[in-house]
Amino acid sequence: GAGVSQSPSNKVTEKGKDVELRCDPISGHTALYWYRQSLGQGLEFLIYFQGNSAPDKSGLPSDRFSAERTGGSVSTLTIQRTQQEDSAVYLCASLRDTRSNYGYTFGSGTRLTVV
Amino acid sequence: AQSVTQLDSHVSVSEGTPVLLRCNYSSSYSPSLFWYVQHPNKGLQLLLKYTSAATLVKGINGFEAEFKKSETSFHLTKPSAHMSDAAEYFCVVSTQNTPLVFGKGTRLSVIA
Numbered sequence: 001g002a003g004v005s006q007s008p009s010n011k012v013t014e015k016g017k018d019v020e021l022r023c024d025p026i027s028g029h030t031a032l033y034w035y036r037q038s039l040g041q042g043l044e045f046l047i048y049f050q051g052n053s054a055p056d057k058s059g060l061p062s063d064r065f066s067a068e069r070t071g072g073s074v075s076t077l078t079i080q081r082t083q084q085e086d087s088a089v090y091l092c093a094s095l096r097d098t099r100s101n102y103g104y105t106f107g108s109g110t111r112l113t114v115v
Numbered sequence: 116a117q118s119v120t121q122l123d124s125h126v127s128v129s130e131g132t133p134v135l136l137r138c139n140y141s142s143s144y145s146p147s148l149f150w151y152v153q154h155p156n157k158g159l160q161l162l163l164k165y166t167s168a169a170t171l172v173k174g175i176n177g178f179e180a181e182f183k184k185s186e187t188s189f190h191l192t193k194p195s196a197h198m199s200d201a202a203e204y205f206c207v208v209s210t211q212n213t214p215l216v217f218g219k220g221t222r223l224s225v226i227a
Contacts, residue, residue: 033214042119042205042217056214091159093215104215106151106159 002026004107006092012113013082021077021110025094029105032075033095034067037109038088046090049075082114117142117208121218129226134178134193136221138206141187148189149207149215150180159205165189176200201225 005024013019025032034046045059049069060066064083069075079086089109122137140146150162163174170182180191189206206218 035217040219042121042219043215045214045216048214059214093159104161108158 004092004094004105006090006107006110008110009108010111010113012115015084015114016081018078018080019082019112021079021090021112023075023077023092023094023107025073025075025092026096026105027073029094029096030072031095032069033093033104034075034077035091035093036088037091043091046077079112082112084114087112087114117146117210117213117216119206119208119216119218121204121206121221123221124219125222125224127224127226128196130198131195134191134196134200134223136191136204136206136223138189138191138218139187140189140206140208142208142210144210146208146210148180148182149209150174150178150189150191151205151207151217153203153205153220155202162191162204196223196225198225198227 007022031050033048035043036046037043047055047057047067049055064080067077089111091106091109093104093106095104118141120139128134148165151159152162153159162178163172163180165172165182173179178193180189182189201224203220203222205220207215209215
């Protein structure tokens with residue numbers, strides 16, 4: 001598609017439930033990143049995928065968070081047993097080529113509210 | 116390791132006056148530096164980027180930033196603020212093959 005697509009745009013869930021957030025990157029972009037933006041904070045790096053390499057999971061805040069990328073395209077971020085502190089906007093970005101720092105494109109995000 | 120410090124969490128200017136948003140960075144390697152803007156309920160938009168070419172970088176909507184290695188700064192400026200510039204601005208640093216590292220953001224308010 002023309003841009004990075006994220007779904008759902010908004011998600012309200014009860015504490016303790018699992019949620020899945022989806023990211024559709026730009027076709028042909030080899031790298032995909034997940035970030036989290038909490039109220040009044042900058043963006044916090046969570047995880048990134050580059051081609052067929054093992055993902056860099058160094059930013060995941062706990063083992064309740066996981067992500068996968070199927071077929072080098074669509075990615076799903078899963079949060080298990082959600083907590084209120086997980087409430088944030090989750091942003092996905094794709095990049096054509098990590099050999100340069102050009103061309104990061106961000107999606108509009110998924111606003112997650114845990115009640 | 117890399118880090119970014121945005122020196123002001125909130126800046127307020129009158130319409131038609133200059134804008135200055137300050138950013139200092141720390142990086143072990145030659146960094147790439149970016150400014151992104153985020154309007155309310157909108158996605159992040161790239162304003163400009165520095166990648167070791169000219170130290171004065173011109174971006175969209177009349178914004179520009181100057182890379183000063185000696186001061187480890189990358190301040191964002193605009194000669195004359197417009198109401199539509201009101202938004203959150205993020206200074207970002209990266210080196211090759213590393214994720215972007217964001218500052219905490221500066222909220223710009225423009226007063227009529």
